[in-house]
Amino acid sequence: MRLSQMLFVTLREDPAEAEIPSHKLLVRAGYIRRIGSGIYAYLPMMWRVLQKVSQIVREEMNAAGAQETLLPQLQPSELWKESGRWDTYTQAEGIMFAFPDRQKREVALGPTHEEVITAVARDMIRSYRQLPVNLYQIQTKFRDEIRPRFGLMRGREFIMKDAYSFDLDEVGMKESYRKMHDAYHRILTRCGLEFRAVDADSGAIGGSGSQEFMVLAAAGEDEVLYTEDGQYAANVEKAVSLPPDAEPSPFEKFEKRDTPNTPTIESLAKFLNCSPTAIVKNVLYQVVYDNGKTVLVIVSIRGDQDVNEVKLQNELTKLAGQYGGKTIIALSVPSAEEQQKWAAKALPLGYMAPDLNDDYIKPLKDLEPKFLRLVDKTAVDLQLFVTGSNETDRHVVGANWGTQFKLPPLQVDVRKASAGDRAMHDPNQTLQTARGIEIGHIFQLGTKYSKAMGATFTSEQGEELPFVMGCYGIGVSRLAQSAVEQSYDKDGIVWPVAIAPYQAIVVIPNVNDTDQVSAANVIYTELSRAGVEVMLDDRDERAGVKFKDADLIGIPYRIVTGRSLQQGKVEVVRRATRESQEISIHEVVPTIKRWLEEAVKG
Numbered sequence: 355m356r357l358s359q360m361l362f363v364t365l366r367e368d369p370a371e372a373e374i375p376s377h378k379l380l381v382r383a384g385y386i387r388r389i390g391s392g393i394y395a396y397l398p399m400m401w402r403v404l405q406k407v408s409q410i411v412r413e414e415m416n417a418a419g420a421q422e423t424l425l426p427q428l429q430p431s432e433l434w435k436e437s438g439r440w441d442t443y444t445q446a447e448g449i450m451f452a453f454p455d456r457q458k459r460e461v462a463l464g465p466t467h468e469e470v471i472t473a474v475a476r477d478m479i480r481s482y483r484q485l486p487v488n489l490y491q492i493q494t495k496f497r498d499e500i501r502p503r504f505g506l507m508r509g510r511e512f513i514m515k516d517a518y519s520f521d522l523d524e525v526g527m528k529e530s531y532r533k534m535h536d537a538y539h540r541i542l543t544r545c546g547l548e549f550r551a552v553d554a555d556s557g558a559i560g561g562s563g564s565q566e567f568m569v570l571a572a573a574g575e576d577e578v579l580y581t582e583d584g585q586y587a588a589n590v591e592k593a594v595s596l597p598p599d600a601e602p603s604p605f606e607k608f609e610k611r612d613t614p615n616t617p618t619i620e621s622l623a624k625f626l627n628c629s630p631t632a633i634v635k636n637v638l639y640q641v642v643y644d645n646g647k648t649v650l651v652i653v654s655i656r657g658d659q660d661v662n663e664v665k666l667q668n669e670l671t672k673l674a675g676q677y678g679g680k681t682i683i684a685l686s687v688p689s690a691e692e693q694q695k696w697a698a699k700a701l702p703l704g705y706m707a708p709d710l711n712d713d714y715i716k717p718l719k720d721l722e723p724k725f726l727r728l729v730d731k732t733a734v735d736l737q738l739f740v741t742g743s744n745e746t747d748r749h750v751v752g753a754n755w756g757t758q759f760k761l762p763p764l765q766v767d768v769r770k771a772s773a774g775d776r777a778m779h780d781p782n783q784t785l786q787t788a789r790g791i792e793i794g795h796i797f798q799l800g801t802k803y804s805k806a807m808g809a810t811f812t813s814e815q816g817e818e819l820p821f822v823m824g825c826y827g828i829g830v831s832r833l834a835q836s837a838v839e840q841s842y843d844k845d846g847i848v849w850p851v852a853i854a855p856y857q858a859i860v861v862i863p864n865v866n867d868t869d870q871v872s873a874a875n876v877i878y879t880e881l882s883r884a885g886v887e888v889m890l891d892d893r894d895e896r897a898g899v900k901f902k903d904a905d906l907i908g909i910p911y912r913i914v915t916g917r918s919l920q921q922g923k924v925e926v927v928r929r930a931t932r933e934s935q936e937i938s939i940h941e942v943v944p945t946i947k948r949w950l951e952e953a954v955k956g
């Protein structure tokens with residue numbers, strides 16, 4: 355492609371809206387253009403990158419035995435009501451764009467396709483003989499993200515590859531899952547990314563096991579904890595570990611103490627000269643279930659530990675039935691305004707005890723009149739501990755469960771694992787931390803959707819059984835941007851060769867020099883004929899501008915028809931290393947071909 359004929363616009367300045375390097379670079383280099391919040395135009399070079407990523411995804415999906423399909427983006431609400439996710443997606447998370455059509459029927463723009471695909475399988479797959487089946491599509495998804503940001507990383511409209519497997523039984527599903535796991539490894543490797551597969555929380559999608567594929571980069575929104583032996587890696591939302599041992603409490607008997615101005619664990623430990631591991635802290639949460647019921651929750655946990663809200667949400671979801679609900683609409687530490695709505699009197703914040711009296715809760719409709727009390731495992735075995743007294747500026751020391759405080763019957767693991775903790779599988783290993791960008795997520799769904807939607811097949815024994823399903827997503831547009839986040843320098847993007855929009859760029863330093871122009875034309879034509887994807891910078895611009903642009907857009911190999919033409923030579927430069935050499939014009943095609951082969955094998 356000739357640059358003089360392309361929509362080719364680069365910017366000198368970083369766009370004001372962009373915070374992270376990949377976003378700035380993609381906008382500056384003319385790959386994407388913002389149209390609205392979380393909405394982007396993929397300009398021609400970006401579209402080429404996205405098609406290359408899609409093609410790698412497609413090849414690996416096909417090789418794993420999955421079949422490509424295309425499902426509707428417009429989805430009727432009935433399907434989502436059958437699966438029980440309409441309320442979660444329209445109200446709780448509120449992530450689905452949903453609206454009535456002209457006939458006043460509710461429809462939504464697909465944020466994901468479990469419902470649609472399960473409906474298709476229910477209609478089309480009747481017998482065990484038709485199983486297993488794995489269907490995938492590459493398509494735009496819509497999600498009304500609360501904080502769209504970082505360009506394509508978190509858009510409200512983005513490209514996803516989603517695949518869904520249907521099996522006879524659990525064993526079959528695990529095999530389908532393994533195939534997808536391996537395919538994801540190959541996809542990310544072929545795209546030239548540095549990544550890690552980690553244990554993950556399954557969130558609103560549901561099901562049993564799941565793993566995320568994380569591209570490692572400082573700008574990642576996720577934290578990954580892993581061990582150096584390579585045996586363990588998990589998203590911090592899901593991670594488990596051994597907490598540090600508690601230090602013995604320095605207090606011998608139970609008493610109440612004045613502890614002025616000690617609302618935080620740090621200030622309290624300092625004041626009492628004890629370890630935070632000798633303290634039980636009591637954290638207040640407020641959960642709203644989908645039936646509108648609000649429950650106030652007190653979590654007692656060891657002072658040095660923090661609550662992992664994803665784990666807490668999972669525990670509270672298990673208890674939903676007890677309060678007449680199915681799912682959670684909101685979980686938060688209640689704000690001052692929220693407290694005012696339900697607190698009968700001022701709460702002793704920072705000084706709460708595990709037994710904070712239920713009379714702090716006003717009798718209100720849709721409000722559970724009693725606190726739900728949970729204790730994290732780290733606090734269960736503590737003895738002679740310090741905790742709140744329910745009076746501001748006072749704590750108790752030397753307390754024991756079973757004596758001064760009743761041990762809550764609900765003992766849970768809701769602590770947040772953190773870097774430096776000992777690993778479960780080998781206490782000699784400590785957890786290390788890294789930032790990651792979630793590129794893919796694979797789930798063992800089981801029968802959650804097939805049961806809810808009555809999607810069954812007839813087994814060999816003649817029984818009607820629900821499909822055992824898996825689902826597998828890759829953020830195609832997020833992946834493309836992550837590649838930039840992992841590979842750039844001060845001058846611009848350094849695309850991995852396999853997904854670069856073009857493989858080579860021929861630069862004519864001076865378009866008024868006919869020798870330069872004709873040599874460039876010959877090289878451009880020969881490279882194109884040899885199957886190299888090549889650009890020709892034939893614009894009437896200064897050489898410096900062209901070199902800057904070529905660096906910015908990150909094309910892997912550059913050929914310059916400059917001064918050495920007199921010796922029948924051109925300069926070839928590798929973008930990633932900036933290695934430059936002069937080679938004869940006839941060597942250009944074989945050299946670039948060889949470099950390409952070396953770069954994209956594996």
Ligand code: ATP
Pocket residue numbers: 466497499506507508509510511512513514557792793794795827828829830831832833
């Ligand atoms: P996240 O936790 O980042 O919101 P998710 O858990 O909602 O992701 P999935 O529902 O598993 O994501 O979707 C599959 C893949 O789609 C993700 O792994 C990610 O790569 C991509 N993805 C999800 N949401 C977005 C978005 N708003 N913009 C771009 N890509 C996205």
Ligand code: MG
Pocket residue numbers: none
């Ligand atoms: Mg999400």
